[in-house]
Amino acid sequence: MATVVERERKYAGDEGFRLPDLTGCGGVVTMSDATVSDLDAVYWDTDDLRLARSGHALRRRTGGHDAGWHLKVGAVGGTRVEHQFPVGASDDGPPAELLALIRGASRGRPVTPAARVVNRRRERRLLDSDGRVLAEMAEDDVLAEDLVDGDGKSWHEIEIELVEGDDDLLDALADRLRAAGAREVPVSKSHRAVAGRLARFPDRSPTGAAAAVLGYARAQRDAIVGHHAAAYQGDEDAVHDMRVATRRLRATLRTFRGLWDRRESEAVRAELRWLGGELGRVRDGQVMATRLTEAVHELPAELVLGPVAARVGQRFAADLADASTALRAALDSDRYPDLLVRLDRLVDGPVENVDRRWVDRRVRRAVRRADARLDRALADSGPDGDAALHEARKKYKAARYAVELRVPVAGKPAARLVKRFKALQNLLGTHQDSVVTREVLHRQALRAYAEGENTFTYGLLHARQAAAAGHDRPAVLRTRDRARGRKVRRWLEH
Incomplete structure (x- = not known):
């Protein structure tokens, strides 16, 4: 099982939004040509969405360069840790090694398919003058379905993940994207896919002196x-x-x-x-x-x-x-x-x-x-x-x-x-x-x-x-x- 740390931000734009030229932001000199891939992911969760509610996402994805089982821990917009299990390791359900890592979030309860997210991804690398990859930028056309209540939705999303760049680069890219009409998305694709069910959980924010x-x-x-x-x-x-x-x-x-x-x-x-x-x-x-x-x-x-x-x-x-x-x-x-x-x-x-x-x-x-x-x-x-x-x-x-x-x-x-x-x-x-x-x-x-x-x-x-x-x-x-x-x-x- 491989473990990687990722730092990324997500953005969305209204209909008609056009991706601006990102060269000149935080040392970005050039953008590579886009590579296109089709990704299909099924997300697993408990019946009461314990994983989604605690900042965890467990999926089995096909397509792309890192197909397989993934567990992401952490909130979107911050540092997230991704645990990866290779393709073919388990097709019937999550590997035992990953289930052990979600035992706290799931409270030991079983997980089952909760949502499916399919997206066409166009990915570009953002390079500096020395050819270093500062970040990877993906444009995703997303189709999502809640596999429990059948709710479906679609949207366009931009995802920027640091490679050798830093937070100053992310801030510069954010300014350019916001100026073009994009807005930051604070939640993951899996979270948006089950947003209808998540909204049914009562707000238990504490009030009063306690x-x-x-x-x-x-x-x-x-x-x-x-x-x-x-x-x-x-x-x-x-x-x-x-x-x-x-x-x-x-x-x-x-x-x-x-x-x-x-x-x-x-x-x-x-x-x-x-x-x-x-x-x-x-x-x-x-x-x-x-x-x-x-x-x-x-x-x-x-x-x-x-x-x-x-x-x-x-x-x-x-x-x-x-x-x-x-x-x-x-x-x-x-x-x-x-x-x-x-x-x-x-x-x-x-x-x-x-x-x-x-x-x-x-x-x-x-x-x-x-x-x-x-x-x-x-x-x-x-x-x-x-x-x-x-x-x-x-x-x-x-x-x-x-x-x-x-x-x-x-x-x-x-x-x-x-x-x-x-x-x-x-x-x-x-x-x-x-x-x-x-x-x-x-x-x-x-x-x-x-x-x-x-x-x-x-x-x-x-x-x-x-x-x-x-x-x-x-x-x-x-x-x-x-x-x-x-x-x-x-x-x-x-």
Whole structure:
């Protein structure tokens, strides 16, 4: 299965629209002659169009240079990731490999043919003076049919996809096309094909004082689903972003728990903790492997005694393989889509009627809890001090997430407080990284000793981590005081 990242924009024009000359836009010197192809695609979806509603498109297409099964993830107009499976791999239904990548979006439900899109495509390449292909432009005459309700429609569309060009090129081309009467199309062909059925789903945009909380929670739910495919394949950034979304959701469900049935929200939080734990095993292994490898390479060669780098690589390669297998098993399990369905009921369903003061009180409470926890941790000079600082860090994450959802209303002061909480959280995170790294180095040294290897380098690395951690406290105190400044907190009292 191949994976490509595409950046494209789509346009449509009224009857009589003529494509303008695009040379001179963003370095375009010439346009190649058009190549013509006939494309025929059947799009698959759940009976309630879960894929279309979450920015996914799964199709089986014939014709063109990339015929086969395709899964696109992402919104039109932004960066989209396309997973491709070759022609002939499966003619009866989507390949199992692609079904695994839509398990979050489909909530584990079966997919069936939902729409057919047939188009005659005229494609040109936009070239610069060196002959580089900056972008590909396609003019499509489209015929679409909803295979469930039989609704049919046709339209003319222009699609521009970057190759070696950049966003400035897309902006320049957009200006030229708009001047000629084109308008940007914000949705995909498959979305337009089933637009009639999509319109029947009620608008559940949150309203009232709880709207910001629900909107924030929905965004995190959508982030989990949006990063599912890449995380399933082990992409480091996707695993990280998916894990962060679970953390934000857990914190939001706790901070504002009076909005929902307590038993159900706590049960969902427990399931989010499980999912975050599976993601964390992968992410923590990725981060620790990079951290220790870099630490070994930074040492002078004469201080690296024994096969330290090799042992670190072997240890984390095995751990990461096990964690990745466990994560895929979790995402393949029934427990995962069941969690998403329960989460849907919470963030899309009715909530308790609250006013803005109720929401603001809970934001202030989250901030006060974080402050109090950090003060206690800084006063703890005993053996539990590191654990106390770690708990303070978690409280500041919850406080930061609570303040984040107030940024659209409170504006710059809230944004500044978020920034300062993040700086404090990062310092506490660096300290915790040192604690965990020392634990890993100690275990690694014991293994090396048991195998008769020299453990000097592990001890040296351990000492360096301990020394670095000792520099954290003054920085934490300074950053804490900045986060408690009157200017960034005044808005909390109003």
